[in-house]
Amino acid sequence: MAEPGSAAGPPEGRGRDERSLEALSLAAGGEAAAAGRQLPEGRRATLASALELEGTVLREGRLTQFVANNLERRIRLSGAPRGEPPAGGGGSSIPAIDPGALQDVVALAGQVAAQVDDLLRNVHCGLQALTALSVGCIQTYRDGVESLGEAADLSIRAMYALVARCEELDRAMQPVPALAKRIRDMKGTLERLEGLCK
Numbered sequence: 001m002a003e004p005g006s007a008a009g010p011p012e013g014r015g016r017d018e019r020s021l022e023a024l025s026l027a028a029g030g031e032a033a034a035a036g037r038q039l040p041e042g043r044r045a046t047l048a049s050a051l052e053l054e055g056t057v058l059r060e061g062r063l064t065q066f067v068a069n070n071l072e073r074r075i076r077l078s079g080a081p082r083g084e085p086p087a088g089g090g091g092s093s094i095p096a097i098d099p100g101a102l103q104d105v106v107a108l109a110g111q112v113a114a115q116v117d118d119l120l121r122n123v124h125c126g127l128q129a130l131t132a133l134s135v136g137c138i139q140t141y142r143d144g145v146e147s148l149g150e151a152a153d154l155s156i157r158a159m160y161a162l163v164a165r166c167e168e169l170d171r172a173m174q175p176v177p178a179l180a181k182r183i184r185d186m187k188g189t190l191e192r193l194e195g196l197c198k
């Protein structure tokens with residue numbers, strides 16, 4: 001484990017010593033456990049002081065949080081190839097932007113925008129067609145309901161008319177039994193006359 005005072009050294013040493021709070025704590029705890037003793041309070045204070053020089057240390061009970069200063073630069077340095085010195089000593093090293101790449105991005109953005117416009121236009125046309133179909137179905141259903149109501153009304157009226165005609169026919173057929181009796185009497189009389197004539 002590197003000494004806490006080496007945190008302010010050159011960039012190569014800082015790259016080795018810039019580790020997370022968890023790594024430093026585990027390393028210190030491992031050394032203490034290997035020696036069969038606890039970490040001295042002075043060593044803990046020195047470690048905390050070194051961490052406070054490199055960032056912000058927040059303690060909440062047994063939980064300790066460490067936020068490194070200039071985190072963006074540290075991330076860029078960690079992603080840089082080994083052996084390549086950091087570009088400049090400033091806080092940011094933004095590479096130059098290729099104009100051709102920008103033109104390609106602009107062209108691709110235009111193509112995407114055109115495709116999105118086509119997609120929205122197709123969706124709009126599809127929604128209009130679905131709306132027209134839905135309106136047609138609703139109108140057909142309404143016309144069918146109206147036609148069914150009219151047909152049912154006509155059927156009811158025809159049924160009432162048929163019942164009335166049947167009642168009239170029943171009243172008109174009331175003299176038929178008496179007429180049938182008279183016809184049977186006349187037939188009997190004719191049969192007796194025919195017997196006398198023989």
